[in-house]
Amino acid sequence: MDRNQTLVYEPVEIEAFDFRRAMEEASRCLLCEDAPCSTACPSDTDPEKFIRSIRFKNVNGAAETIRESNILGASCALICPQEKLCEQACNRCGIDEPIQIGKLQQFAMEYERKLDKTYLSKTDTYIDKHVACIGAGPASLACAAELAKEGVEVTIFDENEKPGGMLRYEIPPYRLPDVVIEQDIRQLEKLGVKFELNHKVTIDEKEQMKNEYDAVFVGAGTWEAKKIDIPGINLEGVVNALDFLEQAKVSNGKSPSLGRVVIVGGGDVGMDCASTCKHLGADSIYDVFMETLKDAPATEKEKVESFKIGVPLISEFKPVEIIGDEKVEKVKFEHITNGSTMEMVADTVIMAVGQKTRQDAQYWNQRSDIFTGGDMVNGGDTVVQAVKEGKEAATKIINTTFKN
Numbered sequence: 001m002d003r004n005q006t007l008v009y010e011p012v013e014i015e016a017f018d019f020r021r022a023m024e025e026a027s028r029c030l031l032c033e034d035a036p037c038s039t040a041c042p043s044d045t046d047p048e049k050f051i052r053s054i055r056f057k058n059v060n061g062a063a064e065t066i067r068e069s070n071i072l073g074a075s076c077a078l079i080c081p082q083e084k085l086c087e088q089a090c091n092r093c094g095i096d097e098p099i100q101i102g103k104l105q106q107f108a109m110e111y112e113r114k115l116d117k118t119y120l121s122k123t124d125t126y127i128d129k130h131v132a133c134i135g136a137g138p139a140s141l142a143c144a145a146e147l148a149k150e151g152v153e154v155t156i157f158d159e160n161e162k163p164g165g166m167l168r169y170e171i172p173p174y175r176l177p178d179v180v181i182e183q184d185i186r187q188l189e190k191l192g193v194k195f196e197l198n199h200k201v202t203i204d205e206k207e208q209m210k211n212e213y214d215a216v217f218v219g220a221g222t223w224e225a226k227k228i229d230i231p232g233i234n235l236e237g238v239v240n241a242l243d244f245l246e247q248a249k250v251s252n253g254k255s256p257s258l259g260r261v262v263i264v265g266g267g268d269v270g271m272d273c274a275s276t277c278k279h280l281g282a283d284s285i286y287d288v289f290m291e292t293l294k295d296a297p298a299t300e301k302e303k304v305e306s307f308k309i310g311v312p313l314i315s316e317f318k319p320v321e322i323i324g325d326e327k328v329e330k331v332k333f334e335h336i337t338n339g340s341t342m343e344m345v346a347d348t349v350i351m352a353v354g355q356k357t358r359q360d361a362q363y364w365n366q367r368s369d370i371f372t373g374g375d376m377v378n379g380g381d382t383v384v385q386a387v388k389e390g391k392e393a394a395t396k397i398i399n400t401t402f403k404n
């Protein structure tokens with residue numbers, strides 16, 4: 001393959017239920033009392049309620065139920081690890097297969113998008129209050145939505161050109177298309193939430209905001225890649241996963257040929273890199289990680305997907321050296337228990353070994369007068385967990401600031 005050739009993402013249709021398939025799946029639901037699927041959702045979405053609506057052909061009601069609890073309901077339908085949350089808890093597991101709750105949520109959210117529906121409205125309870133949310137990722141968006149519903153005037157600041165944070169700049173478009181992110185953002189705009197984009201808020205500015213706003217929420221995410229200190233880590237051809245995914249996304253997958261790729265890391269980000277490399281036409285892709293296959297942090301869905309697209313997952317090896325002159329040529333690994341070694345040839349090495357909050361954002365976690373939530377507090381978790389924390393922060397702002 002010509003190494004200077006430019007490659008572009010192939011458009012991918014995300015498979016969705018049609019009306020008949022959605023009705024069939026909803027009719028399998030037992031409509032349980034005290035449904036465990038409902039208590040398993042961090043964002044408090046109630047699958048029993050929205051599936052009941054679908055079953056009675058009230059798709060509008062289903063979409064409304066989802067929206068009331070999750071401002072990122074459309075995105076979460078596609079990227080939530082349902083098999084570890086609602087679907088794992090589903091009572092139907094003991095009979096045959098769990099209800100495909102994520103697919104039914106996707107069906108209801110597609111109805112909302114196609115008909116450009118709006119379900120959320122504002123009260124005027126706190127109409128005189130102003131809140132600044134720093135960062136336009138999931139936690140900030142959820143916090144902003146909850147406050148806006150109570151009449152609060154919310155402005156979200158973000159240094160990027162578009163809102164969405166990790167949703168926008170990390171998750172590949174064939175898992176989460178931009179049109180779905182836009183659908184969720186539109187709900188915030190309809191609630192009157194304002195966005196100040198391309199605006200990096202400095203520490204001084206944040207201090208000033210403390211005086212200008214009734215409350216400040218910081219959801220700065222984890223935008224700094226963790227680095228492992230091994231020989232050769234700075235060779236040309238070694239990239240971190242965050243930069244790789246962001247670059248692939250903002251350039252719409254236009255990328256110089258990657259050649260033979262070795263990915264280090266067994267989390268969802270590593271698997272996203274693997275599928276992105278596949279879309280970009282890499283010559284070969286291997287994903288190597290320290291954990292056993294079972295213990296690797298990626299979801300089962302992601303691991304299965306990697307197998308399906310032909311990416312071998314090699315477990316229980318850690319990288320000890322990246323070999324090359326100026327550019328990477330090989331990666332040396334060592335088995336974590338028996339110490340045996342192996343070398344893998346590579347033109348590109350993608351390090352997906354975790355991420356952390358940037359130094360300047362860590363400052364805000366230590367402040368009791370600033371509200372925080374999402375990955376910068378929990379160290380990196382699911383989007384739906386960030387939604388939960390954003391909602392909790394909004395409740396805290398109302399209870400501790402507005403009511404005093």
Ligand code: SF4
Nearest residue numbers: 029030032037090091
């Ligand atoms: S637990 Fe499963 S079967 Fe019961 S209401 Fe929830 S989705 Fe339906």
